[in-house]
Amino acid sequence: GAVVSQHPSRVICKSGTSVKIECRSLDFQATTMFWYRQFPKQSLMLMATSNEGSKATYEQGVEKDKFLINHASLTLSTLTVTSAHPEDSSFYICSASPLGTSQETQYFGPGTRLLVL
Amino acid sequence: GENVEQHPSTLSVQEGDSAVIKCTYSDSASNYFPWYKQELGKRPQLIIDIRSNVGEKKDQRIAVTLNKTAKHFSLHITETQPEDSAVYFCAAISRSNDYKLSFGAGTTVTVRA
Numbered sequence: 001g002a003v004v005s006q007h008p009s010r011v012i013c014k015s016g017t018s019v020k021i022e023c024r025s026l027d028f029q030a031t032t033m034f035w036y037r038q039f040p041k042q043s044l045m046l047m048a049t050s051n052e053g054s055k056a057t058y059e060q061g062v063e064k065d066k067f068l069i070n071h072a073s074l075t076l077s078t079l080t081v082t083s084a085h086p087e088d089s090s091f092y093i094c095s096a097s098p099l100g101t102s103q104e105t106q107y108f109g110p111g112t113r114l115l116v117l
Numbered sequence: 118g119e120n121v122e123q124h125p126s127t128l129s130v131q132e133g134d135s136a137v138i139k140c141t142y143s144d145s146a147s148n149y150f151p152w153y154k155q156e157l158g159k160r161p162q163l164i165i166d167i168r169s170n171v172g173e174k175k176d177q178r179i180a181v182t183l184n185k186t187a188k189h190f191s192l193h194i195t196e197t198q199p200e201d202s203a204v205y206f207c208a209a210i211s212r213s214n215d216y217k218l219s220f221g222a223g224t225t226v227t228v229r230a
Contacts, residue, residue, distance in 0.1 A: 103210070
């Protein structure tokens with residue numbers, strides 16, 4: 001079946017540093033990938049929609065200069081949290097829609113737990 | 118945009134009993150309604166889904182019903198087992214929201230042995 005991986009699975013960083021999270025579709029190509037943030041005991045909140053070869057579309061309230069998204073290939077999207085602060089600590093989850101399917105079909109990655117000290 | 122509300126926020130049931138989670142949505146153009154199960158620290162897993170042209174769908178112990186007129190849909194788990202304990206999220210997709218998933222707030226289900 002369709003597998004999506006994320007790396008790293010967890011990261012601890014100091015305040016002010018940048019962190020890059022990778023999302024890969026391992027056995028399919030994905031024109032669209034999504035980035036979600038989930039705070040403890042809360043739901044998944046869509047941050048941005050990433051399309052291969054074009055700029056990401058950010059949801060209202062999400063700072064595009066703070067959360068840099070790159071989708072350079074059909075199997076890889078990256079999220080960089082720049083100048084991370086403790087309030088950015090969260091569970092970041094990506095999902096990917098296989099090429100040729102509608103966005104209804106989304107396979108989720110295992111998530112990346114970010115802790116900013 | 119789409120607004121999905123989910124109730125209850127927590128649900129405790131005795132093993133073997135049924136669990137029901139209800140969701141409402143606001144956008145009449147929504148046409149796809151998936152349900153996800155998420156265990157602590159893990160990814161959401163699709164457990165069942167339903168499209169707007171269907172009123173009910175069943176997969177073993179799990180069933181989902183959809184009432185388009187009232188704009189609500191429900192998840193039913195029968196013969197609950199301890200491994201059903203998790204957080205369950207409903208979601209909806211609408212073309213008017215660029216086909217993005219809108220999630221409910223989640224229901225923490227605890228099955229007591």
